[in-house]
Amino acid sequence: MIIYDVSRSIPDTEPYEGDPKTKLDIINSIEEGDMYNLSAFSMSSHTATHIDAPYHYDEEGKKIDEIRLATFYGKCTVVETDRILTGEDMEKILPKCRKRLIIRGNGMGYIESSAAQVIADSDVVLVGTD
Numbered sequence: 001m002i003i004y005d006v007s008r009s010i011p012d013t014e015p016y017e018g019d020p021k022t023k024l025d026i027i028n029s030i031e032e033g034d035m036y037n038l039s040a041f042s043m044s045s046h047t048a049t050h051i052d053a054p055y056h057y058d059e060e061g062k063k064i065d066e067i068r069l070a071t072f073y074g075k076c077t078v079v080e081t082d083r084i085l086t087g088e089d090m091e092k093i094l095p096k097c098r099k100r101l102i103i104r105g106n107g108m109g110y111i112e113s114s115a116a117q118v119i120a121d122s123d124v125v126l127v128g129t130d
Contacts, residue, residue, distance in 0.1 A: 003073060006102075006128075008048040010041075019044035071125050076100035079109070087114030094118065100126040 015021055022043040028034035046052075051072065054061025077097040079085075082105045085093075090111070093101075101124055103109040109129060111119070119127055 001075070006049065006130075010043060010048045013048040015044045016046035019046050022047055074098075074100055076102050076126075076128075078102045078104050080104045082106065082108040085109070085111045085115045087112070087118045090115045090118040090122075094122050094124065097122075097124065099124055100128070102128040102130075104130050106130065 010022060011024055013022075020043070022041060024039055024041045026037075026039050028036055028038040030037050051064060051067075053064040053067060055063045075098045077093075077100070079093060079101065081103065085103065101119070103111065107130060111127070111129075
């Protein structure tokens with residue numbers, strides 16, 4: 001199996017609108033004469049490539065450390081769109097899908113609540129967007 005890394009760089013990615021910007025502080029630097037390099041950073045959990053665990057939207061949902069790592073890799077279906085997908089769209093797409101669904105649309109492809117419900121009622125274990 002080939003694994004494609006779709007991660008986006010943390011320092012180079014703007015945070016989700018309204019979230020705090022990423023801050024990177026250089027604490028020690030070999031270039032500046034220190035014995036080692038050390039940095040500290042703070043960021044929103046919505047920065048760059050990230051996972052919103054069910055707990056993000058549901059007080060009773062699983063937190064990220066409660067989800068098996070295997071959920072996040074494996075064969076997937078990529079749907080390219082630049083619009084909001086509906087439940088009706090999902091009913092057409094899901095029969096052809098693998099258990100992981102990636103929606104690629106240069107930041108314009110999303111799902112509405114009816115699509116989320118159809119996905120929740122399916123055997124899809126992961127939905128990703130760019």
